[in-house]
Amino acid sequence: MSTIAEDELAFTLGSSRRVDLRQAERELQELWHTAGDEARRRGAEGVLRLRELNLVVYAEGEEMADRISAVIARLSQRHPSRAIVLLDAGLGEGGVELVEAWVSAACYRTREGGRHVCWEQVTVPARGEATGLLHTAAMRLMVPELPTVLWWPGEPRLRGHTFNKLGEVSDFVLVDSAGFSDPLAGILALSEVVADRSRNFDLEDLNWSRLTPWREVTAELFDDPMRVSWLERIDRVVVEYGSEDTYERPKRALEPAAARALLFVAWLASRLGWRLEHDQWESGDGSLSTRLRRAAAQVPDTIEIVLVPGQTPCDVPGGLIAVRLHVGPVVVSVARMDEACVCAARVKRGAADDELVRTVDVSPRPEDRLLSDELDLLGADPVYEDALMMAAALVSLRGQGSSGVAKGGLFMLRETNGGGEGGPAEKILLDADQLRRTLTRIAHEIAEHSPELSDLALVGIQRRGVELAERLAGLLAEYYGSRPPTGAIDITFYRDDIDTRISRPAYDQPVVHSTTLPFDVQGRTLVLVDDVLFTGRTIRAAIEALFDYGRPSAVRLAVLVDRGHRELPIRPDFVGKNVPTSRNERITVRLVELDGLDEVALQRDFAPD
Secondary structure (H helix, E strand, O other): OOOOOHHHEEEEEEEEEEEEHHHHHHHHHHHHHHHHHHHHHOOOOEEEEOOOOEEEEEEEOHHHHHHHHHHHHHHOOOOOOEEEEEEEOOOOOOOOOOOEEEEEEEEEEOOOOOEEEEEEEEEEEEOHHHHHHHHHHHHHHOOOOOOEEEEOOOOOOOOOHHHHHHHHOOOEEEEOHHHOOOHHHHHHHHHHHHHOOOOOOEEEEHHHHOOHHHHHHHHHHOOOOOOHHHHHHOOEEEEEEEOOOOOOOOOOOOOHHHHHHHHHHHHHHHHHOEEEOOOEOEEEOOEEEEEEEEOOOOOOOEEEEEEEEEOOOOOOOOOEEEEEEEEOOEEEEEEEOOOOOEEEEEEEEOOOOOEEEEEEEOOOOOHHHHHHHHHHOOOOOHHHHHHHHHHHHHHOOEOOOOOOOOOOOOOEEEEOOOOOOOOOEEEEEEOHHHHHHHHHHHHHHHHHOOOOHHHEEEEEEOOHHHHHHHHHHHHHHHHHOOOOOEEEEOOHHHOOOHHHHOOOOHHHOOOOOOOEOOOOOOOOEEEEEEEEEOOOHHHHHHHHHHHOOOOOOEEEEEEEEEOOOOOOOOOOOEEEEEOOOOOOOEEEEEOHHHHOOOEEEEEOOOOOO
16 A cells, blocks of 8 residues: 655645534534645545545544554545544643544645545544543544544553444454553453454454455465365464563563464464364473464374464564464475565475475555554454454463463463372463553543542452452542542351351351441442442442441442342442353452452462352
């Protein structure tokens, strides 16, 4: 795709015009009249106003908004749109209403000359509490009857209020998991979105789009009828990827940069019908490996998958360096040439010389090119969705057991002997940094749902819910300048099994803690905070206890982990992480205040309660 050269850009209008949001449409109409006059003054026939879609973009910070505007200018030559940039300006004083916007238009000359082709952009800034209303501005500015594409170039809060509201009115959502703080965790989060069949939009990830040349050249290698039968005999796949920190990271922990390599493996597996064979990754010589099984009875029936970190000469961390498919003594490879952004596709048969099949340019594509390619193919991508679900399954495999906790990577496994040899295995779901980011996201979601923070109070369920409530209150104070009051509720004597526990051993008796509510419950919006949501019975008891102190205007629920298995019709409003579990698994939350460290762990092989 060609981009707009500087001398092709004819003129811009209104780039600094601040208008009343309610009058934005009228201002745009006037802007187009001005654009037509300007084009005719320059000797052109007039302007051609093109809009094939609504492009809604969420920008976190003015620096990102500036970058987005530059991308839109290049993108609009191929996909002209009504661009609506929602600028989250962050902290500071901000009203609860959106009252202003900036409107602009830009025109360039067509190659044939004579007519100017123009596009338009509306930027809506918001600060503080008003950011929770940005979706309403987007809906007001959308052009009816045009498809709507939501592009979120940062790390979206996928369960947040704004994302959900924009998703409800979007036909297509574009994200880039390469820019997530942890792209591996992003694979899991995006798989949950894809698995939600109630969503209104189709999802695409620019990190997947970057694999297009690799997928195409790999598939082309097997277009030859002499090679197509090899697909049924692949016994080993080795993927080398650009590592973030090749030598400093623990050699047994998958680092976030491995996300694109996993997506490539998942693409192969989903297309060829491979299934999981092992439940963990094994380490060796800095690499990680596992095995997949063919769905049909074939020989060989398993395929070894090996991921190897390396250093790439021309790509950001996470780019592929080489892919090698072993078919007995034959190796089919796609690998970067030395010090180049060009890959050579080769076939090597045993000791014979390599056969060069073709070369392909794999230079990093600019953002507008990635976006443009996706907009060319608007609609569901079942190949991506299948690969994403397979990648999520690979991400969820356990790391190799050892003593201690591996730092830096999603697969952090501790084998805890607990009661002795053969005790339960423990997988770390959230480390300290991930837990902090999760609580930050929950705090933002609470603020989005609570325009009047002055009427809000957080109530932690004894014990760890109390510490989590205090942290959330601190985060709200840090980001929004208002710390809601906090309290603690004890549910011991409201439990529906209190009578049955009398006959249990002493170690299984409930521990009574204090209830402290240093504020008037009456008429307030209360957010109940707990660490793990399981059957829902604890939450029922907490609500019953709260109403003994007054009648709040609303009660909402925030939990760090939802593990499923509900026995009562209770659903959380704010969730840190959804973790499907079996009855013989347990979620353990450890907090610095009580346990000396921050982490969330999944423990297996427990007898059901």
